[in-house]
Amino acid sequence: MQFVQSDIMTHRGSHFDLGVKTAQWMQQTPLLKNREKEWRKRMPRFDIHIKETYDIFQTYAPHIWEEIKGMQEVLNLPSNQMVLNFAHYRFTPLTNSGCTVYLGNDYMVRNYDYHPATYDGRYLLFQPTDGGLAQIGPTSRVTGRMDGMNEAGLVMGYNFMHRKKPGDGFVCYMIGRLILQYCKDVEDAIKLLKTIPHRSSFSYIVMDKALNHAIIEVSPRSIDVRYDNTCTNHFQLLTHENRNYTKESKARLDRLNQSTQHQLNKFDAFELFNNPDFDIYSKLFNSWSGTIHTSMYEPQQLAAWISLGENSKPTYFDFQQWLNGTSLDVSTFKGYIDTDLTFATY
8 A cells, every 4th residue: 555645736827937837846846848758659649730739729728828938947847748748639640548427416526537647646625816717626637627626616537438549639638637627617618618619529528506417428520418426537417439449337337326325425435436445446556547536516516526546535625715715724635646657756
């Protein structure tokens, strides 16, 4: 059992200044060195086009491009390296992951299942002064988000479906960031997902402050929306897009549905996801689908909870109070995961 820790960062200010602050944090970790080591082991299966990527960001996310420029100011890397590592837009010239989501009456709880070596180990509260919505949640590949909540009370998480037949487009963690950055409710999120280009096939799960919710099934070729409360790693509408092997995902969904036949309070739901005894939490880290964190969001309260690893007491964030100017009294949260594989920042 390995001890793990995530840093908590807060920033009120411009996207460029957030980029500067993020790059300074990166310089204190081996994250970039580990990322470059991964690229040497496996050549990227996509192309990088700087001008086309710049144009895409000016259309959909000009503020995030400013953040990348702030990072470049500190890291002093060439533009192709910045686009490769932080823009997360791919041009076409595998790995599996998990993730499970449950939407309660007034909360969303999810397990983020993937490989520890891809995990930033950074949790960010960001209140921009130059455009876009304030956000809270764990970062993914530095500029992206795998789940989170924004100041409007919109909550987002995503689940992997497959990477076959990829298209030119944004990858999942940048799409998660775009949803939190620019969407105020479920309707906004659906509209954005229908507009932007997608690299791979994912389900994006959203809930807003009015407690509307949706599961948006997306591939590079099509999109559909369902309004269920549970989601694992197979499409239920875009079934023609599913992988050949969905047995484990369907079995996990059956276990989740059995456990949630009656509405759970948020603490019981969190334990269901975080305690391996209930068979929702996964230890398949070597298969790129072990549970790294369990997170929960309450959109009406603007409250967030997160824990690393298994059977871990969640850390609580009152996002509304922070938005009002109250400082945090914590700088890290900790846990244990049952693997020797380490985070990208170790």
